[in-house]
Amino acid sequence: AVPTGALVISDRENVTSALDNPLKFSLIIPTFNEGQNIKEIVTILSGLLDRIIPDEYELIVVDDDSPDRTWELACELIPTYPQLQVMRRTTERGLSTAVIRGWQAARGEVLGVIDADLQHPPEILLQLWGEIVKGAELSVASRNVEGGGVSEWSIVRRFLSRGAQMLGLAILPEVIGRLSDPMSGYFMVRRSAIANKPLSPVGYKILIEVAARGQIRWIAETGYVFRERVAGASKVTWKQYVEYIQHLVRLRFSLWPVTRFLRFGVVGFSGVFVDLGVFYVLRTLLGIGLTRSTILSSEVAILNNFLWNDVWTFGDLSRGQEGNRKRFRRFIKFNLICLSGLIINTLIVNVLFNVFNINEYIAKLIAIAVVTFWNFWFNLKLSWRV
Ligand code: GDD
Ligand code: MN
Numbered sequence: 001a002v003p004t005g006a007l008v009i010s011d012r013e014n015v016t017s018a019l020d021n022p023l024k025f026s027l028i029i030p031t032f033n034e035g036q037n038i039k040e041i042v043t044i045l046s047g048l049l050d051r052i053i054p055d056e057y058e059l060i061v062v063d064d065d066s067p068d069r070t071w072e073l074a075c076e077l078i079p080t081y082p083q084l085q086v087m088r089r090t091t092e093r094g095l096s097t098a099v100i101r102g103w104q105a106a107r108g109e110v111l112g113v114i115d116a117d118l119q120h121p122p123e124i125l126l127q128l129w130g131e132i133v134k135g136a137e138l139s140v141a142s143r144n145v146e147g148g149g150v151s152e153w154s155i156v157r158r159f160l161s162r163g164a165q166m167l168g169l170a171i172l173p174e175v176i177g178r179l180s181d182p183m184s185g186y187f188m189v190r191r192s193a194i195a196n197k198p199l200s201p202v203g204y205k206i207l208i209e210v211a212a213r214g215q216i217r218w219i220a221e222t223g224y225v226f227r228e229r230v231a232g233a234s235k236v237t238w239k240q241y242v243e244y245i246q247h248l249v250r251l252r253f254s255l256w257p258v259t260r261f262l263r264f265g266v267v268g269f270s271g272v273f274v275d276l277g278v279f280y281v282l283r284t285l286l287g288i289g290l291t292r293s294t295i296l297s298s299e300v301a302i303l304n305n306f307l308w309n310d311v312w313t314f315g316d317l318s319r320g321q322e323g324n325r326k327r328f329r330r331f332i333k334f335n336l337i338c339l340s341g342l343i344i345n346t347l348i349v350n351v352l353f354n355v356f357n358i359n360e361y362i363a364k365l366i367a368i369a370v371v372t373f374w375n376f377w378f379n380l381k382l383s384w385r386v
Contacts, residue, residue, distance in 0.1 A: 026108030147223025
């Protein structure tokens with residue numbers, strides 16, 4: 001299911017135009033009021049790419065209807081640079097969506113992005129491409145590896161930039177920890193690594209989205225010095241910082257199913273009371289034997305938990321005809337996983353108590369915590385198949 005507002009890059013099989021005329025490389029140049037830079041950047045990039053992959057690349061300017069008419073100036077360059085295309089957007093705005101829209105229209109096997117304002121040194125493009133040729137899925141220009149840096153940044157700006165990176169590391173370590181410069185807006189990625197993955201263009205930082213949602217084993221980094229802007233003005237405001245944090249939190253929730261886990265926990269808790277209640281009826285009111293009462297009450301609790309999880313915790317996955325048809329199968333799997341959890345629970349309590357001499361109740365709490373994760377994870381992956 002594609003979340004609302006998410007954008008998807010197709011794999012080439014699904015794009016008829018791409019099948020007709022595939023290319024090696026598509027480079028997006030997002031622009032907003034870059035009239036003073038557009039000619040120079042297009043000229044330099046064309047010169048560089050003509051040296052390595054002539055006729056096998058395209059440059060795509062994605063302009064958000066700039067008041068300085070960047071789109072018009074870009075169109076005037078097309079006769080001289082026939083591999084240039086211009087997308088003028090009038091209904092959507094923002095850097096991230098500009099990049100994704102550009103990639104959606106692109107025909108390349110490798111997709112890239114570079115700023116139009118010449119703050120990203122164009123020559124680095126050759127090294128970035130070299131890494132892709134060697135096999136990297138993601139090739140990033142970084143200010144924080146050898147050969148990289150910033151030119152004349154104030155202490156405050158450096159501090160803010162590092163602070164943002166630390167925050168990212170705290171919230172999303174498995175993604176940010178792989179990138180020395182997660183804020184980079186200068187990189188290339190293989191289409192195959194992000195094809196059919198819904199990308200949510202919340203943030204300004206499209207690289208984080210790509211690294212988090214893409215299937216990326218090899219990340220290569222090339223140092224570059226972030227140059228000062230000569231012409232035009234930056235579009236960054238405090239709003240980008242807020243969006244950055246929102247972006248991190250959103251990715252956190254989507255990479256770890258935090259909400260689902262909490263719901264699963266609540267349902268599990270409800271099961272304890274169902275179990276006790278049924279046990280009371282069977283044992284005390286009806287006088288049924290201890291073992292039979294225990295097994296029956298557990299099974300009723302499992303059924304209770306299954307139903308709540310099926311309609312609530314995983315409700316989005318079990319709806320529809322297909323979902324109804326497989327409900328019984330999910331229930332059986334749920335039962336088996338809970339049974340395996342019970343066995344593990346017993347083992348952990350015994351080991352902690354008998355081998356490590358840990359207090360019985362603490363051992364029990366540890367076992368419950370472990371088994372809750374166990375049950376959640378395997379039910380997520382096997383019963384509801386996320
Ligand atoms: N289409 C479109 N729409 N393009 C935009 C928009 C927008 O809303 N906002 C900015 N751009 C374009 C600019 O015209 C420029 O080519 C590029 O995106 C980067 O925007 P800048 O405003 O120059 O950003 P910056 O220099 O502060 O930020 C740079 O540094 C970051 C690293 O800290 C950019 O390179 C970022 O991509 C990079 O992540
Ligand atoms: Mn810039």
